[in-house]
Amino acid sequence: MDVDEALRLAVERHRAGDLAAAEAGYRAVLAAGEPPGALRNLAVLLEATERTDEARSLYGRWAARVPESAAVCQTLGNFHRFTGELEAAERAYRRALELDPGLRQVQADLGLVLLAQGRYAEGWPLYEQRPRRLRTAARRLSFPEWMGEPLAGKRLFVWSEQGYGDQIMMARFVRQLGAAHVTLTCAPGLARLFAQLPAEIVPLADEVQASAHDYWVLPMSIPAKLELQAATIPGAPYLAARPRTGGGIGVMARGNPTYAWDRSRSPPPAIQAELLALPGAISLEPADTGAADFQDTAELVAGLDLVITSDTSVAHLAGALGRPTWLLLSDHGLDWRWMRDRTDTPWYPSLRLYRQPRAGDWAAVVAAVRSDLAQFTNGVPQD
Structure with missing residues (x-):
């Protein structure tokens, strides 16, 4: 067997979404030896199809055959986070940051691991390093990002991010901000629901024209700016609707x-x-x-x-x-x-x-x- 060619073909099938052919190819390659690429790729495939016990074994064999690096530790951290092994994920991410302190995605993922453990004081600042916050189109606005300054008498522009559930979850903070005026952008499907909030609601389009505000912020950043703890989460309900049904x-x-x-x-x-x-x-x-x-x-x-x-x-x-x-x-x-x-x-x-x-x-x-x-x-x- 030409191992390199067999591995190339397996990777090709993997990228094409033919997981059965890719798995057979990786296993054939591993039967002839243990190339690190085949170990890692088969582990990724098994993780994606939730065969995590074998994936864990393969990740371990792969890590043992390659030099320790930030990328290796990040991959292991991602696997352990997926399987809910939060302590192992934390160790892997922290080791990755020791090897390369500038990895923003690893910082954000470590933040999520800490938040999942209820360690909010540590988790929120790390989650602020998420690349999508650092690359957001809101940075093209003419006014600065809100970093937690007092908002009394100020105008705050909340730029939408992430999915429907995240936007609904963060909408609770509109009443907590204490700003003189809040503009809340959101997915169009949420605009009528959010109209009850004390904010100007702007359905997010390809291009949002923002009038003069004092600050902008992403909704998933508000907990960090407020230094939120579990005990200070604003409760629910914070939205209301006229019932249309009668039980069930x-x-x-x-x-x-x-x-x-x-x-x-x-x-x-x-x-x-x-x-x-x-x-x-x-x-x-x-x-x-x-x-x-x-x-x-x-x-x-x-x-x-x-x-x-x-x-x-x-x-x-x-x-x-x-x-x-x-x-x-x-x-x-x-x-x-x-x-x-x-x-x-x-x-x-x-x-x-x-x-x-x-x-x-x-x-x-x-x-x-x-x-x-x-x-x-x-x-x-x-x-």
């Missing part, structure tokens, strides 16, 4: 399939079908409800007795509305804000968290949901 259980079983970690976040189709078959369940998918934007969905959610959802923007919406919500969480690829080993969250008091007991075990999550639903009569919780 709303189900949002899957998230955005284009999200990088959606394979872990969203249950497989069979589990989604089980959730939608629960007594009294109605789908909250916009394609099923006819909702044109989040205001429409908020009016539906506001009248429900319960929302059951995977880790999607609907969880944030229901939590922001203060509606009873059961959030179904994967063991892998867990978002930092849900932390570990908790059934509640300081971000949304009305949420109850249901976690996989082991990676991939959605059946146990559904079983726990079914058991707790037995305490409901016609969707209404009993004392």
